[in-house]
Amino acid sequence: QVHLVQSGAEVKKPGDSVKVSCKASGYSFTNYFMHWVRQVPGQGLEWMGIFNPNDGSTTYAQRFQGRVTLTRDTSTTTVYMEMSSLRFEDSALYYCARDRLGYPHDTISYGMDVWGQGTTVTVSS
Amino acid sequence: QSVLTQPPSVSAAPGQKVTISCSGSSSNLGNNYVSWYQQLPGTAPKLLIYENNKRPSGIPDRFSGSKSGTSATLGITGLQTGDEADYYCGTWDSSLSTGVFGGGTKLTVL
Numbered sequence: 533q534v535h536l537v538q539s540g541a542e543v544k545k546p547g548d549s550v551k552v553s554c555k556a557s558g559y560s561f562t563n564y565f566m567h568w569v570r571q572v573p574g575q576g577l578e579w580m581g582i583f584n585p586n587d588g589s590t591t592y593a594q595r596f597q598g599r600v601t602l603t604r605d606t607s608t609t610t611v612y613m614e615m616s617s618l619r620f621e622d623s624a625l626y627y628c629a630r631d632r633l634g635y636p637h638d639t640i641s642y643g644m645d646v647w648g649q650g651t652t653v654t655v656s657s
Numbered sequence: 658q659s660v661l662t663q664p665p666s667v668s669a670a671p672g673q674k675v676t677i678s679c680s681g682s683s684s685n686l687g688n689n690y691v692s693w694y695q696q697l698p699g700t701a702p703k704l705l706i707y708e709n710n711k712r713p714s715g716i717p718d719r720f721s722g723s724k725s726g727t728s729a730t731l732g733i734t735g736l737q738t739g740d741e742a743d744y745y746c747g748t749w750d751s752s753l754s755t756g757v758f759g760g761g762t763k764l765t766v767l
Contacts, residue, residue, distance in 0.1 A: 567756060569702075569758075576659065576743075576745065576758060576759070576760045576761040577694070577696075577702065577745050577747070577758045577761070578758070579747075579755060579756035579757060579758060582756065591754055591755065592755075593755045593756075594753070594755070627701055627702075629702075632704075632707060640689070640749040640751075640756075641689075641692070641747065641748065641749045641756040642690065642692075642707065642708070643690070643692035643704055643707030643708070643747075644692070644694070644702070644704060644747070645704045645707070645713060647701040647702055647703070648701065649701060650701055
């Protein structure tokens with residue numbers, strides 16, 4: 533059974549960095565793209581970036597470029613999302629979501645068919 | 658301001674049909690597949706429709722999708738109280754080179 537299990541809630545101060553993990557199981561890790569999506573409480577979904585576990589390539593939404601880094605550990609089938617220079621407005625629920633497709637398709641969104649449970653990041657002084 | 662435009666809310670009575678629209682542009686819906694997601698309160702989004710009109714296994718045929726040009730529509734028939742949720746359209750924007758979502762539509766089953 534396909535699962536994405538994310539790390540636990542985080543509380544950070546403005547200016548800190550946070551690293552959220554997303555452990556994949558039940559499928560071939562390198563064959564499917566992984567997205568990160570965030571949701572501020574009471575608001576809609578915001579796409580942050582896409583990661584290709586096959587070659588480590590990434591594409592980020594412009595507003596997160598330079599502040600978000602997506603990486604992987606193939607040995608543990610885990611994808612990481614690290615965000616630096618945290619601001620109060622980064623307080624949100626962060627999701628990893630597997631794309632329906634992956635290598636060798638173009639690295640775009642074809643539909644996110646499996647989602648993690650979400651990780652709450654709270655930025656507070 | 659979302660790249661894709663959805664109505665903030667729709668409502669209908671149990672058993673009835675409802676449609677949710679999603680409007681975009683040539684760089685997103687005009688040239689890429691649309692997906693639809695259902696987010697029940699307090700849960701992660703769930704894929705309902707992919708490639709404009711295909712349903713993942715386990716999604717009942719009460720849910721349907723269509724796309725024409727730069728607009729897409731999600732249809733739900735035989736409404737149930739359990740369908741009360743937020744619904745989002747999503748696609749890829751080839752000009753921005755990013756994924757994009759609509760702002761979401763809250764469905765109320767009266």
